[in-house]
Amino acid sequence: MYKAKAYAAESASSPLELTTIPRRDLTETDVQIEVLFCGICHSDLHMVRDEWGGTVYPIVPGHEIVGRVSKTGPAVTKFRTGDIVGVGCMVDSDGTCAQCNAGYENNCDNRVLTYNSPDRHSGGVTYGGYSDSVVVDERFVLRIPPNLDLAGTAPLLCAGITTYSPMRHWGVSEGKKVGVVGLGGLGHMGVKFARAFGAHVVVFTTSPHKKDHALKLGSHEVVVSSSADEMQKHANSFDFILDTVSAPHNVDAYLELLGPNGTMVLVGAPPEPLSVSAFSLIPGRRSLAGSNIGGIPETQEMLDFCGKHNITSDVEVIPVQDVNRAYERLLKSDVKYRFSIDMASLKQQEATASARVEAGAAR
Numbered sequence: 001m002y003k004a005k006a007y008a009a010e011s012a013s014s015p016l017e018l019t020t021i022p023r024r025d026l027t028e029t030d031v032q033i034e035v036l037f038c039g040i041c042h043s044d045l046h047m048v049r050d051e052w053g054g055t056v057y058p059i060v061p062g063h064e065i066v067g068r069v070s071k072t073g074p075a076v077t078k079f080r081t082g083d084i085v086g087v088g089c090m091v092d093s094d095g096t097c098a099q100c101n102a103g104y105e106n107n108c109d110n111r112v113l114t115y116n117s118p119d120r121h122s123g124g125v126t127y128g129g130y131s132d133s134v135v136v137d138e139r140f141v142l143r144i145p146p147n148l149d150l151a152g153t154a155p156l157l158c159a160g161i162t163t164y165s166p167m168r169h170w171g172v173s174e175g176k177k178v179g180v181v182g183l184g185g186l187g188h189m190g191v192k193f194a195r196a197f198g199a200h201v202v203v204f205t206t207s208p209h210k211k212d213h214a215l216k217l218g219s220h221e222v223v224v225s226s227s228a229d230e231m232q233k234h235a236n237s238f239d240f241i242l243d244t245v246s247a248p249h250n251v252d253a254y255l256e257l258l259g260p261n262g263t264m265v266l267v268g269a270p271p272e273p274l275s276v277s278a279f280s281l282i283p284g285r286r287s288l289a290g291s292n293i294g295g296i297p298e299t300q301e302m303l304d305f306c307g308k309h310n311i312t313s314d315v316e317v318i319p320v321q322d323v324n325r326a327y328e329r330l331l332k333s334d335v336k337y338r339f340s341i342d343m344a345s346l347k348q349q350e351a352t353a354s355a356r357v358e359a360g361a362a363r
Contacts, residue, residue, distance in 0.1 A: 001025060001122075005346055006131035007320055008058040012050040015324045016130065018349065021060060023135050024121045028075035031141050033085060038129035039064030039155035039313070040339040042185065042246065045327050047116055056116055062129030062341075063089045063114040064157040066150050076138050084150065086142040086303065087134060088157035089114055089293050091126060095139070103297040105140075130320065132346050142300050145307025152312030155185065155338040156303060158293065159313060163190040163242060164302040165294035166265040167197060170240050174198030179234075179241035180219070181254060183210050186244035186267055188314060188337040191217045194242075196309045202234065204254070213336070217314075231257070236284065244268045255280035255288065263287040313338045319345030 004023045007016040026032055044061035046052050065087040069079050079085060092112035093100050099107040112118065115128030128134075144153055163186055172178055178199040180190040187203070194201045195218035202221045203214040211222040223230045234257050241254055246268040255264055255276070261284065266274075281288060294302070306312065314337045318326055326339045 004131050004133050005350060006060045006127060007323055007346075008060045008127075008130075009048045010058050012048070012055065012057075016048065016061075016327075018346075019058065021058075021127050021131065022122060023127075023133060026071055026073040026135060027121075027137075028073045029138050030073040030135050031069055031076060031079050031085070031138050032071040032133060032135050033065070033067040033087065033141070034070045034133055035065055035067040035129050035131055035343045036084075037066045037151045037154040037317075038062040038131075038341045038343060039158065039315070040323070040326055040330065040341065041155075041158050042330060043158075044128075045330055048327070054116075056125045059116055059125075060127035060130050061115055062131070063087070064154045064159070064340075065114070065129035065134060066144060066154045066157070067134070067343075070133065072138075078138050079141060084144045084146070086144050086153065086157050087114060087129065087136050087140060088142065088161065088299055090296075091117075091136050091140050092120070099295075102295075104295040106293045106295050130323065130341065130343075132343060140296060142296070142303055145303060147310065148307055149312050151317045151340040151342065152315050153303075153306070154340050155189075155313035155315065156306055156311075157299070159185050159189050159338060160306065160311075161294045161299045161302050162186060162267050162292070163244070164193050164305070165298055166242060166267065166289075166291035167193055167240070168298065168301075169291070170263050170265065170289075172197045172199050172240055176200070176239040177202070177237055177259075179204055179238050179254070179257065180244065181225075181241060181249075182244040182268065183207075183214055183217075183337075184244065184333060185313070185335075185338045187242075188213075188217055190242045190244060191219050192311050195219070196305070196311060199240075202238075225253070236260075238262050241265070242267060246270055248272055248274070251275070251288070252277050252280040255286055258284065258286045260284040261286070263289055266290045267292075313340075315340040317342050319348075321345060321349060
């Protein structure tokens with residue numbers, strides 16, 4: 001084991017603060033990664049504050065990791081020291097089940113999440129990317145296209161694959177009409193992907209002031225969902241709707257916009273059950289589905305697609321010392337559209353602390 005620096009919370013009411021955590025020494029197939037950027041996902045906040053239950057403390061969040069390979073185990077074949085790589089929401093799975101063999105590690109019953117998941121190596125739990133380094137089996141390490149901005153790439157490892165995967169699965173393509181409900185961290189990625197797939201893109205928002213932002217991101221049309229007239233204009237016309245909203249809302253209002261055989265997919269996670277009328281689904285054989293990230297092969301496909309189309313997340317880059325303030329802003333939706341932590345700030349904090357100690361000793 002070796003010691004790594006990280007930002008962790010000691011309880012549901014504690015702020016994230018600098019600490020030291022154990023990281024395993026490299027096994028045969030491990031890759032050690034110097035973390036360069038780590039995105040902040042809304043689920044980080046939920047987990048830190050134990051809003052979903054089951055959080056084990058101390059917790060080091062972060063599953064949108066971009067970094068540089070610093071060491072490799074002797075049996076590693078896919079990566080070399082110096083490579084720029086990514087790590088998403090998973091760091092292990094059983095590798096033997098039908099889902100793993102099909103490339104859907106995200107559906108494996110024994111998947112290991114990047115943080116707050118049982119760690120078979122340490123006997124404790126996994127620690128995430130709000131850290132100076134991580135150690136991950138090469139099977140769960142991803143190549144980052146060289147043309148992509150690294151700060152904006154980090155959120156692709158969660159927000160990117162969360163929106164890309166259902167669009168690929170349900171065949172979003174040229175000539176399709178696609179709706180995106182909500183224009184936040186997930187929604188803005190949904191707009192970018194739908195546009196890159198060649199679809200006609202319509203954004204639904206409760207905030208009229210977001211119209212200009214949606215159009216700049218690539219949406220062809222913007223509908224203020226509180227306007228019954230605007231909604232009615234799109235009745236029975238969509239092939240696919242991506243619902244990214246995590247607050248309670250009227251799902252039936254969007255289901256009724258689907259055309260025959262259309263599908264609406266939930267990727268947001270409202271805290272309370274959503275009410276759905278059978279009569280919103282039966283006409284036209286409409287479908288309501290859900291989707292959660294993707295497997296490793298599809299995540300790599302997504303990153304390569306982003307490299308080809310120069311797609312990254314719109315981010316506000318912050319130092320790790322501002323992470324607690326970023327959480328408070330996230331609660332107010334005060335970010336366009338994701339926070340990305342520059343982990344160089346962690347090294348700077350360590351260097352400043354060391355200089356102060358040396359100065360004190362010199363006195």
